Amino acid sequence: MEKITEWETVIGLEIHVQLSTASKIFSGSSTAVGAEPNSQASLVDLAMPGTLPVLNRGAVEKAILFGLAVNAEICQRSVFERKNYFYPDLPKGYQTTQLEAPIVGPGKVDIQLENGEKKVVRIHHAHLEEDAGKSLHEEFSDAQGRGMSGIDLNRAGTPLIEVVTEPDMRSPEEAVAFARKLHGIVTSLGICDGEMSQGSMRFDVNVSVRRKGDETLGTRTETKNLNSFRFMDAAIRQEVQRQIELIEDGGTVIQETRLYNGDTQASRSMRSKEDANDYRYFPCPDLLPVVVTDADIAALRATLPELPDAREARFIDSYQLSAYDAGLLAGNRFAAAYFETAAQHSGDAKLAANWVIGDISARLNAEDIAIEQCPVSAENLGQLIQRIKDGTVSSKIARQVFDACWQGEGSPDEVIAAKGLKQMSDTGELEKIVDQIIADNAEQVAAYQAAEGGKQKKMFGFFVGQAMKLTQGKANPQQINALLQQKLAP
C-alpha cells in the first residue's frame, strides 16, 4: 500500500482578550498595569471572608460590542459560573466565568489569506470572566534563605472575554491571519488596548493533524498563553511537526496541555487530560443572571465604530488601494487613521500606503513601538510625500529626511532646508558637474565607450555614483541620467 504523506492540520483558537475598563469586573479596583504589587487589590480582589462581587456593567457592554462586531447572537440572559480549582494567584479558589450561557453566542469572522482568498472562521462563543493574579517566583526568600513565591493580585479580576473558535483553520498562516484580524476588531472597537506583550491578548492554540481525506479529527493538544503572532506561528509549526513525526513513527498523540517557551523555542507537556482538574462548575450564587434587553443591544449597536472589514472596503473604493494593502492598513485602527491623514496631506494615497506598509512599519517593528507613538506624524509624512512628488527631494533623499524627522530634527521642510537637501534640478549646474566627471575620468569614459550591452550598463552606474557623490545625493536622478547618456555617447 502506498504510504500517505499528505497531512492536514486542524487549528482552533481560544483567545483571552483583556477588556479596557477602568475598574475590575467584580470590584472597584483600577485595572491599570504597572502599579506596586497588590496596590490595586481591594477586599474583594483579596477574597476577604464575607466579600461579594458586583458586576461591572461596562465589561458586559464591551463583550456585547464584540459580539455585534462578529455578527454573533447576544445571549439576553447569561449566567456567571464558578470554575473551582486551587492556585495561589486565584484568591477565591474559583474563577468566576461563564459556561452554559455565555454572553456571546455563535458568530463569524472573515479572514483574508496572502493569496487573496477569503475564508470564514466561525466563532463558537465568547464568554466573560475574570483574570487571575500573578505568581512571582523570583527575589523572594524566607528568613532561612529558602525560596518563596510572591503573589501580586493587581491583575486579579481584570475583565476578560475568552473567544473560542471552531476548528476552522488549516495552517499556521490562517491562524495568524485570524489572530491579526481579531486584534484589529477588538482594537477598532476600543474594547482592548491590544498590547500583546503586556498580556492584553493571549492565545491558546488547539492543534491536531489528520491524513487528508479523513473525516474524523485527530487528537488535539492545547498550547497555552502565546502572546505574539510570531510565537503563535512558531508554536503551531513545531506542534504540527511533532504530531506528524509521532504518528509516522507509530506513536499516538495524547490529549494534553503544552507550554511553549518563546525564548528557547521549545514546548513541553504541562498536564495530560488524565490529571486535568475537575472544575466542578456551578452557577455563581452571588451574582444574578445578566439580563440584556433588545433596547440595550440596539443602543450599543448604534455606537459601533467602523470595523476593519468596512474600512478595508472603503480604502479600496476611496483610495484605489489593492485588496491586500487595504487589508493590512484597515486591520489596525491607528495604522488606518495614520494612513488616512498622510494620504490627505500628501494627496497621494498609494504613496502614503507604501510608506506606512513599508518604511514606517519596518522602523516601528525594529524599534518595537506602536504606530500611535510614531515619532514622525502622519501630517509630516504627508508633507514628505509632497516633496517627493514636487521634485524637491528624490525618493532616496526622502529616506534621509525621514530619518532626520524620526530623530526629532523637525518637519520635512525644516530638515530639507537645514541640511540643504533640496534636489539639484538646474540643468546648467548639473551639466557642469557631468562635464567635470567626464574630464576627471577619461580612462573610465574610454572603457565605457568600448564596452557593450550589460557591461556598459553596469559601468554607467559608476558615473551616476560619481554625480551623486559630488552633489551629496541631491542631483535629480532623471536629469543626471539624461545628461550622462547624452555626453557619454561616443
Add this chain to the structure above:
Amino acid sequence: MHRKTLTELQAGLAAGDFSARELTEHFLKRIQSLDGELNSFITLTPEQALAQADAADQARAAGQAGPLNGLPLAHKDIFCTRGVRTSCGSRMLDNFISPYDATVVERLQAAGAVMLGKTNMDEFAMGSSNETSWYGPVRNPWDTGRVPGGSSGGSAAAVAARLVPAATGTDTGGSIRQPAALTGITGLKPTYGRVSRWGMIAFASSLDQAGPMATSAADCALLLQAMSGHDPRDSTSVNQPVDNYSATLDKPLTGLRIGVPEEFFPATLDDRIASTTRAALAELEKQGATLVSVRLPSVDLSVPAYYVIAPAEASSNLSRFDGVRYGYRCDDPADLEDMYKRSRSEGFGAEVKRRILVGTYALSHGYYDAYYLRAQKVRRLISNDFAAAFDNVDVIMGPTSPEQAFELGAKKDDPVTMYMADVFTIAVNLAGLPALSMPAGMIDGLPVGIQVIGNYFREAQILNVAHRFQQATNWHQKAPSFGETATAKGDA
C-alpha cells in the same frame, strides 16, 4: 436591668433612667461573671463597647440619638467586625482580624447600637447544636447539660440567659429559628435578599440570611428595621422599600388566614410538641384568625435537597481558606500542595470537612446532574408548594423543631439524625421565605418553639402575628433561672 426588653431599655435610655454606659457596664459585668459556664461568647470587646456607649450618651445629649442609641447587643462571630477577631467558630480564622465591617454591623452601629462582643457558633455555621465550634460547645441556660441548638447557638444562649438583650444571627437552614426554639427566645429569618450579606462569611450563598434574635417580636422588629435595606455591595440584596415593622405590630388578627400544613405534623412528631403548637394556633384563632389546612407535598424532600445544595455552595465558598493570604497556615509546609492540604486539614473541623467532601462530590463531573441539578429542581418544587399555599393563606405555621434541646454529645456521631433537627426550617430557606420562631410553651422545664412563615417581604405580617400572640401569652417572658443567685450578688 437585664430583665427588660430592648423596647423597655430604649424607653429607659430616652427617659434618662440610666445611661448607655451604665447599661453597657451592667451587661459586660453579667457576661464576665456568667459566661464561663455557657461559653456563648468567643470574643468580648469591652473597651470598644464602652467607647461606643459613651459616644451614644454624647449623641443623645446632643439630640442626635439614633433609633437604637445606646442599646447593647452582640454579633454572631460570622459577621466581619473591623479590628476585631472574626473567627466564624473556626480554627481557620482564629487569627483573622477583619479589616472591615459587615453591612449589618455598620447599620446597627450607625443606628447607635453598642457591640459587646462576638458570639459563639457552629464552625462556619455548619451544625444544629453548637458543638462544632473550635471554641467549644455552648450550653443551654435552661439546662447546661443540653445544647442551645445551632448554628447561632451563642447568640441564642446569650439572649436567653439575659447576658445581652439582643443579638444578630444567621440562618441558612434554620440557624436562627432552631436555636431560638431550643432556648425560648424569638428569632426571625428575613426574606432572602432583605438583609445584606456583605461582610457575612458565606456558608451557602443562595440560602444565607442574617436576622435578629431577641426576647420578643417587638424587639426583633426594632432590630430588623435597622438591619434591612438594599446594599449595592450585595448583588442579591433586593432593592425594595423597607416596611415599618413596629407600626403594624398591634394590628388585630381578625380575618387572618393561617395555613397549617399536615406535613409539619407527621405521625412521628412528639405529641407534646404537636399539642403545644395546636394550643398556640387555638390562641390565634381566639383572636380572629382562621386555620386553613394546606399541603406542602414536596417539603419531605427539603432535607436531602438542602444537604446537596448547601454543601455544594460551601465547598466552593470555603476554597478561599487556603493559608495563602490570611487565616490558619500549617507550620513548615514542604511545598504548595503540602501547605494547602495541611492548612485545610488542620484548620477545619470534622463537620466542615464532611460538608466540603459532600459538596465536592455533588458537583463532580458525572454526578452534577444527578445531585446538584436534581436538588435545584426539588428546590423549585418546594417554592411552588409554598406559592400555591400562599394563594389561600396569609401565614403558615407549625412547630419550629421536631424536638426540644437535647443533651450535649447525644447526636455528635450521627450526622443524619442531627440534620433532621432542621426538618421544619430548611424548606423555608430553600424557598427564600421569611419565618420567625417564638416560644409557645414549656415541656419538662424546656421551651418549645413555633414557627410563623410569611410570604416574600411580609416580615411585618409575621411580626404582627407573633406580637399579638406575645401580647396574649407570657411564654416569651419566661427566663431560665440560670445565674440568678450569681446575679443577685453582682447586681447593683
